[in-house]
Amino acid sequence: MAKRGPSGKGKTQHLTDTMGEALERITDEQPSMPDPVPGPSPNPATNLIIHDIMLRSAGRLSRMAVEKAVLGKQYGKQFAKDAVENRSVLHTLAAYGVTKVATRSVPGAVVVGTGLVLKVLFDRSQSRREARRQGDRQLRKQARRADKK
Structure with missing residues (x-):
């Protein structure tokens, strides 16, 4: 994917990383609480x-x-x-x-x-x-x- 630029961790961030983070912010009902693991397994x-x-x-x-x-x-x-x-x-x-x-x-x-x-x-x-x-x-x-x- 297209690379967007350096992230705070010194690595180049992909566009998919940026989109994933944006989706996480939009869909997270309680940002201060850890999210449950999505899927059938706890792993x-x-x-x-x-x-x-x-x-x-x-x-x-x-x-x-x-x-x-x-x-x-x-x-x-x-x-x-x-x-x-x-x-x-x-x-x-x-x-x-x-x-x-x-x-x-x-x-x-x-x-x-x-x-x-x-x-x-x-x-x-x-x-x-x-x-x-x-x-x-x-x-x-x-x-x-x-x-x-």
């Missing part, structure tokens, strides 16, 4: 793990549902399912890495955004048919991996 580390797993799972499920819906309109439900669920490990790690770079800092977001714009411009510089054929080939290759399992 805050366990609750953090539980929340992390839940958020990541919900994010992954919603992302996959949207991807299947977008592809399903043009290619059909089964093809979209195969293409989305059978990405290579390399593809998954690359997407994760690029996302991590884009969300850690403003310069990272600019670099990733610029790369995406350049890719779109490159695709548009090709003939529309060739760009579509190339994308279709890549999706068919991904979907075929499901048939081989």
Whole structure:
């Protein structure tokens, strides 16, 4: 995330830290009293793990549902399912890495955004048919991996 500047502890503070502190101030009914640990466990580390797993799972499920819906309109439900669920490990790690770079800092977001714009411009510089054929080939290759399992 974007870094906001030095905090009182000598470390650079992320924008998420600032937002978290603001939300804490707004929602804290009794600022002078310690807050109970939110979650099912009295151990805050366990609750953090539980929340992390839940958020990541919900994010992954919603992302996959949207991807299947977008592809399903043009290619059909089964093809979209195969293409989305059978990405290579390399593809998954690359997407994760690029996302991590884009969300850690403003310069990272600019670099990733610029790369995406350049890719779109490159695709548009090709003939529309060739760009579509190339994308279709890549999706068919991904979907075929499901048939081989």
